[in-house]
Amino acid sequence: MVYHEEVFRRKSEFGGSIEVICGSMFSGKTEELIRRLSRARIAKLKVEIFSPKADTRYGEEAIISHNANKITSTPVDSAAAILLLASDAHVIGVDEAQFFDEGLPEVCTLLANRGIRVIVAGLDMDFKGRPFGPMPAIMAIAESVTKLQAVCVRCGNSALYSYRLVPDEAKILLGEKESYEPRCRVCYNSKA
Secondary structure (H helix, E strand, C coil), rough: CEEEEEEHHHHCCCCCCCEEEEEECCCCCHHHHHHHHHHHHHCCCEEEEEECCCCCCCCCCCECCCCCEEEEEECCCCCHHHHHCCCCCCEEECCCHCCCCCCCCHHHHHHHCCCCCCEEEEEEEEECCEEEHHHHHHHHCEEEEEEECCCCCCCCCCCCCEECCCCCCCCCCCCCCCEEEEEEEEHHHHHH
């Protein structure tokens, strides 16, 4: 453990980082977040994972991918709560970042400035194809952005968009395959 503490101390001297994993629904964002966090745990780093308390699709104390992989998380009401709960973590994971308040970019910056590796996953666009929540601001300040693509269920091409299947204009509508499907640009714009 001494070796890992020394490595973390040296990394902290150079600052932390912000990584973003984004894309449409069903593109594998949570799966990739779980993979990165699991690797950090294998490296014996202290990992903390946070999710918005409002997102209860899979349970309250875990993030679960569509492939049923899961990792324990702490649900929080606001981005500021992450600062209070992330005291001695080496790596912080944030899932469903689009549902957090506009304070999340500042929280990510403060954590990275403390030498912490921050990994944020979320939708980059809402169902109308517009930038979603704090994601654009986090992407702008991140050292790396990984944009994943799903498979368009209409034509099989790469899908960038989360097409809403139900007639509801609310910006936030929690749902799964009954409410959304991934579509490429052409199929998304066809609205059929």
